[in-house]
Amino acid sequence: xxxxxxxxxxxxxxxxxxxxxxxxxxxxxxxxxxxxxxxxxxxxxxxxxxxxxxxxxxxxxxxxxxxxxxxxxxxxxxxxxxxxxxxxxxxxxxxxxxxxxxxxxxxxxxxxxxxxxxxxxxxxxxxxxxxxxxxxxxxxxxxxxxxxxxxxxxxxxxxxxxxxxxxxxxxxxxxxxxxxxxxxxxxxxxxxxxxxxxxxxxxxxxxxxxxxxxxxxxxxxxxxxxxxxxxxxxxxxxxxxxxxxxxxxxxxxxxxxxxxxxxxx
Ligand SMILES: Nc1ncnc2c1ncn2[C@@H]1O[C@H](COP(=O)(O)OP(=O)(O)OP(=O)(O)O)[C@@H](O)[C@H]1O
Ligand SMILES: [Mg+2]
Numbered sequence: 001x002x003x004x005x006x007x008x009x010x011x012x013x014x015x016x017x018x019x020x021x022x023x024x025x026x027x028x029x030x031x032x033x034x035x036x037x038x039x040x041x042x043x044x045x046x047x048x049x050x051x052x053x054x055x056x057x058x059x060x061x062x063x064x065x066x067x068x069x070x071x072x073x074x075x076x077x078x079x080x081x082x083x084x085x086x087x088x089x090x091x092x093x094x095x096x097x098x099x100x101x102x103x104x105x106x107x108x109x110x111x112x113x114x115x116x117x118x119x120x121x122x123x124x125x126x127x128x129x130x131x132x133x134x135x136x137x138x139x140x141x142x143x144x145x146x147x148x149x150x151x152x153x154x155x156x157x158x159x160x161x162x163x164x165x166x167x168x169x170x171x172x173x174x175x176x177x178x179x180x181x182x183x184x185x186x187x188x189x190x191x192x193x194x195x196x197x198x199x200x201x202x203x204x205x206x207x208x209x210x211x212x213x214x215x216x217x218x219x220x221x222x223x224x225x226x227x228x229x230x231x232x233x234x235x236x237x238x239x240x241x242x243x244x245x246x247x248x249x250x251x252x253x254x255x256x257x258x259x260x261x262x263x264x265x
Contacts, residue, residue: 036240039074045215048234053259078183098184113155113160170204173201189220233250237259
């Protein structure tokens with residue numbers, strides 16, 4: 001039987017500073033349990049990929065971490081703070097310090113690439129500041145630096161709606177970097193991309209983790225990319241963690257256990 005507490009301590013390198021810590025997190029909708037006793041620690045600069053069949057609870061887990069969904073049980077600590085007990089203001093502050101990247105990019109299409117990245121500086125400011133471009137020179141320089149980091153500097157003044165999916169996702173990552181958050185949560189960031197763009201985005205996420213020390217928690221359906229790129233695999237099956245180990249230690253048997261309900265293997 002999988003021992004969550006042991007796995008959490010084994011999977012995390014001993015010398016890594018813990019950034020995010022979950023203990024026995026559960027989520028139910030009515031009588032339906034979606035997440036069951038989820039426990040793990042994620043370290044600073046770690047690139048962890050969550051794998052699991054559709055409906056296994058990956059997005060729900062990500063939403064519980066910042067209480068976009070209220071966990072039904074368990075505790076979540078982020079940078080030493082107990083997320084469960086944060087008041088509205090502190091919770092908003094926490095969310096502004098975590099960058100989110102989604103399958104659908106979630107960019108403002110009619111704005112330029114640079115203005116989209118600048119929105120990362122204004123997590124809770126009104127849209128008029130964005131549309132009036134009332135940003136400081138320091139903010140602009142930071143945003144341009146973030147675009148450079150994802151290889152999109154030359155597109156800074158283009159409108160987003162003229163970009164490919166892969167380019168848009170790189171802009172979304174630049175926006176998350178502009179928040180200067182210590183963590184990026186990416187929910188299926190490559191699901192709608194062609195293989196080459198998907199690889200580029202995964203390489204950027206890996207670099208973000210390893211070069212900038214930003215923790216990346218990413219859900220994927222592509223097992224091959226996960227095993228190739230991630231430091232660590234957290235495998236979910238019907239709301240439970242069934243695998244939690246360094247990516248290079250994940251066996252075919254582990255993969256089968258994650259996708260067991262689909263009859264994989
Ligand atoms: N608001 C809700 N009310 C009731 N059930 C919900 C709600 N949100 C999610 N669920 C259920 O929770 C389960 C987990 O959903 P979730 O979206 O977290 O899965 P997932 O692993 O992200 O799937 P996918 O790979 O398809 O994105 C699903 O069975 C879903 O129907
Ligand atoms: Mg999902």
